[in-house]
Amino acid sequence: MKIRDFFTKFPDEASCKAHFKSEREKQGIVCKRCGHEKHYWISTRDQYQCKECKYRTTLKSGTLLHGSQLPYHYWYFGMMMLTGTKKSFSALEVQRQLGHRYYEPIWYMLHKIRYAMGKRDDGYKLCDxxxxxxxxxxxxxxxxxxxxxxxxxxxxxxxxxxxxxxxxxxxxxxxxxxxxxxxxxxxxxxxxxxxxxxxx
Ligand SMILES: [Zn+2]
Incomplete structure (x- = not known):
C-alpha cells in the first residue's frame, strides 16, 4: 500500500481499530475457558463475552498487539513503514514520526512486527x-x-x-x-x- 493510500484508508485511531476488529472476527474468537465460538461484543470495554460461559476476551488478546498499551494507529503505522516501503526504518525514526515520548515501546513494537513477518516468511513454501x-x-x-x-x-x-x-x-x-x-x-x-x- 502506498503511503498516501494508507492515510486515506487509516486516517485515525477509529479506522485502524475497526479494521483490526473486523480482521480478528474473520479469524474467529474462541473462548479460552470453554472453547465456544459465539460471543457478544461489549463496545464500552473492547471485549468479547462468551455466549456460553460469559468469559471475556479482550480485542487484543492472543494477537500481536496482546498486552500493548500503544494505540492501534501506531501499530498500523509501524506495519505500513515496515511493509509498504522499500526502505527500512529505525525505531528512532518511527518514534520521531509518531511524536511518541518514549523510545522503548516503539522499539518493542517494531521488533514484534518484524518477528511476526519473519514467522510468516518461515511458513511460506516456494512454488512454481x-x-x-x-x-x-x-x-x-x-x-x-x-x-x-x-x-x-x-x-x-x-x-x-x-x-x-x-x-x-x-x-x-x-x-x-x-x-x-x-x-x-x-x-x-x-x-x-x-x-x-x-x-x-
Ligand atoms: Zn466460554
Missing amino acids: EVELDEGFFETVPDKENRDRIAKELKENDGKYKRGKGSQKQTTVLVMAESKTVEASYKYRYGTNKKVGHIKM
Whole structure:
C-alpha cells in the first residue's frame, strides 16, 4: 500500500481499530475457558463475552498487539513503514514520526512486527519453478573472522582476495520462485519470467 493510500484508508485511531476488529472476527474468537465460538461484543470495554460461559476476551488478546498499551494507529503505522516501503526504518525514526515520548515501546513494537513477518516468511513454501544460485553479499565480519582476515591480509601484502572467496563477502544460498507469464510481460521487461518469493 502506498503511503498516501494508507492515510486515506487509516486516517485515525477509529479506522485502524475497526479494521483490526473486523480482521480478528474473520479469524474467529474462541473462548479460552470453554472453547465456544459465539460471543457478544461489549463496545464500552473492547471485549468479547462468551455466549456460553460469559468469559471475556479482550480485542487484543492472543494477537500481536496482546498486552500493548500503544494505540492501534501506531501499530498500523509501524506495519505500513515496515511493509509498504522499500526502505527500512529505525525505531528512532518511527518514534520521531509518531511524536511518541518514549523510545522503548516503539522499539518493542517494531521488533514484534518484524518477528511476526519473519514467522510468516518461515511458513511460506516456494512454488512454481524454483531456481537455486549463490549470491555474494558484503558483510561485516564477526570477531573470530576479523582475526582470520587480519592474518590473511598480512600474508597477502594487505590485499583482499578478489572475486569469489573475497574476505569482504559472504556467500549466501538464494532460492527464488518464478512463474512463466504471458508474452506481453516479456515485451515490457525482456523476460517472460516473473519472480515471486525469495529465500536466502
Ligand atoms: Zn466460554
